[in-house]
Amino acid sequence: MATLADSFLADLDELSDEDNFLDEEDADAENMEEDIDGDLADLESLNYDDLDSVSKLQKTQRYNDIMQKVADALEMDSNVSNQGFVLEDDPEYQLIVECNALSVDIENEIIIIHNFIRDKYRLKFPELESLVHHPIDYARVVKKIGNEMDLTLVDLEGLLPSAVIMVVSVTASTTSGKPLPEEILQKTIDACDRALTLDSAKKMVLNFVESRMGYIAPNLSAIVGSAVAAKLMGTAGGLVALAKMPACNVQLLGAKKKNLAGFSTATSQFRVGYIEQTEIFQSTPPPLKMRACRLIAAKSTLAARVDSTRGDPTGKTGRVFKDEILKKIEKWQEPPPAKQPKPLPVPDSEPKKKRGGRRLRKMKERYATTEMRKLANRMQFGVPEESSLGDGLGEGYGMLGQAGSGKLRVSAAQSKLAAKVVKKFKEKRYGSSGATSGLTSSLAFTPVQGIELSNPQAHLNQLGGGTQSTYFSETGTFSKIRKN
Numbered sequence: 001m002a003t004l005a006d007s008f009l010a011d012l013d014e015l016s017d018e019d020n021f022l023d024e025e026d027a028d029a030e031n032m033e034e035d036i037d038g039d040l041a042d043l044e045s046l047n048y049d050d051l052d053s054v055s056k057l058q059k060t061q062r063y064n065d066i067m068q069k070v071a072d073a074l075e076m077d078s079n080v081s082n083q084g085f086v087l088e089d090d091p092e093y094q095l096i097v098e099c100n101a102l103s104v105d106i107e108n109e110i111i112i113i114h115n116f117i118r119d120k121y122r123l124k125f126p127e128l129e130s131l132v133h134h135p136i137d138y139a140r141v142v143k144k145i146g147n148e149m150d151l152t153l154v155d156l157e158g159l160l161p162s163a164v165i166m167v168v169s170v171t172a173s174t175t176s177g178k179p180l181p182e183e184i185l186q187k188t189i190d191a192c193d194r195a196l197t198l199d200s201a202k203k204m205v206l207n208f209v210e211s212r213m214g215y216i217a218p219n220l221s222a223i224v225g226s227a228v229a230a231k232l233m234g235t236a237g238g239l240v241a242l243a244k245m246p247a248c249n250v251q252l253l254g255a256k257k258k259n260l261a262g263f264s265t266a267t268s269q270f271r272v273g274y275i276e277q278t279e280i281f282q283s284t285p286p287p288l289k290m291r292a293c294r295l296i297a298a299k300s301t302l303a304a305r306v307d308s309t310r311g312d313p314t315g316k317t318g319r320v321f322k323d324e325i326l327k328k329i330e331k332w333q334e335p336p337p338a339k340q341p342k343p344l345p346v347p348d349s350e351p352k353k354k355r356g357g358r359r360l361r362k363m364k365e366r367y368a369t370t371e372m373r374k375l376a377n378r379m380q381f382g383v384p385e386e387s388s389l390g391d392g393l394g395e396g397y398g399m400l401g402q403a404g405s406g407k408l409r410v411s412a413a414q415s416k417l418a419a420k421v422v423k424k425f426k427e428k429r430y431g432s433s434g435a436t437s438g439l440t441s442s443l444a445f446t447p448v449q450g451i452e453l454s455n456p457q458a459h460l461n462q463l464g465g466g467t468q469s470t471y472f473s474e475t476g477t478f479s480k481i482r483k484n
Contacts, residue, residue, distance in 0.1 A: 051191050057109040066102050070208045099205045103234040106202045110135050113195045120188040124177045136199050139192040147179045206230050219303035222318030224278045231274045243308040251297035288332050375399045
């Protein structure tokens with residue numbers, strides 16, 4: 001059994017272990033705080049007020065080299081019809097691949113600068129970023145407005161659609177923004193100029209790629225055109241990347257978020273990118289444009305895959321695809337075939353066989369029109385008919401009840417079929433051999449002769465006339481026994 005001293009020593013050991021655990025936790029917390037402080041120091045080292053610390057693409061050597069090569073190639077206008085090189089080893093193709101990668105970097109850089117402009121100009125016009133979504137349009141509008149509070153003095157014609165201009169002007173009259181300081185305004189204008197410069201560089205790169213599309217992607221260019229093919233390749237990141245992309249994503253390349261400013265969405269083309277700039281799409285009727293867009297995207301993807309493997313350098317496959325697209329669109333526009341009148345069948349010259357005999361006569365008699373139905377189907381001229389609900393409502397009675405006393409009474413004669421049914425029923429009831437029922441008696445009490453033998457089936461003899469009439473008289477007595 002443990003003594004009191006042993007229990008005290010055990011408690012001291014547990015306390016020392018807890019102190020060591022707390023010391024380790026404090027050390028981890030101090031290290032975490034040091035890491036957080038280091039990260040904050042790194043974030044603070046980035047000066048977001050300085051545009052050069054945010055946008056660095058234009059100062060890179062890669063950007064300057066590619067732009068110089070593109071400018072030299074556009075000035076020389078080299079003949080690309082010489083196909084002595086393999087496509088991957090061709091320096092012209094390598095430059096096009098670099099241009100596609102650079103166009104993607106330029107697009108990302110424009111987005112970064114757009115965020116910088118929004119953060120600065122939000123103090124002046126916070127609602128503008130929700131009205132103008134495209135970065136280049138936003139930069140042009142900010143540069144045009146500047147620090148002007150009255151937008152009626154600013155001419156935005158040509159920069160935005162007329163409907164958006166009206167909404168921007170009305171919103172600016174009720175905005176809560178204030179004029180920017182001169183220093184912040186100058187940084188904002190410089191950022192707008194840099195965004196517009198990058199956009200011009202991107203257009204020059206796309207023009208160079210477009211001029212070489214007939215050699216790099218002849219089949220894709222045959223379907224959508226050189227300009228749209230260059231934009232698709234530039235946005236996708238190259239011909240190989242475009243070939244690996246599904247058709248549903250090719251359809252959305254270059255799509256912009258459209259701001260309708262409360263107007264109708266009936267005529268707006270959503271989920272359509274650069275493909276809407278193709279000649280085929282523009283010449284398609286509006287109800288068929290979305291179907292045509294999906295078809296063009298599918299054929300463009302197939303053409304890009306053919307071009308990526310150099311399957312057809314002549315572009316014949318692309319022209320075949322384009323003819324298929326045009327034929328399908330023409331097929332969609334054709335009116336539906338007229339409904340042809342169905343001719344009557346040729347009449348048979350031979351008379352058809354008609355069924356006759358006892359079974360047919362029975363069926364006709366069973367389903368024959370009764371006298372009541374004949375009168376109900378007949379109407380008398382000038383005399384209103386009675387109906388079940390009155391005033392001509394409900395089922396009409398026709399000529400029923402109009403002759404005689406006016407009561408609904410028609411005498412119907414018993415048909416031969418009904419008589420045979422009654423006879424069969426009675427034969428079934430009493431037996432077909434003529435035997436009487438066990439509950440009947442042949443003794444009859446008469447006031448004249450007392451007890452006499454009577455015929456229980458005298459009424460049957462009167463109907464059909466049986467063989468028993470020779471043994472029984474009309475009065476029902478057994479005549480042969482009386483004679484004896």
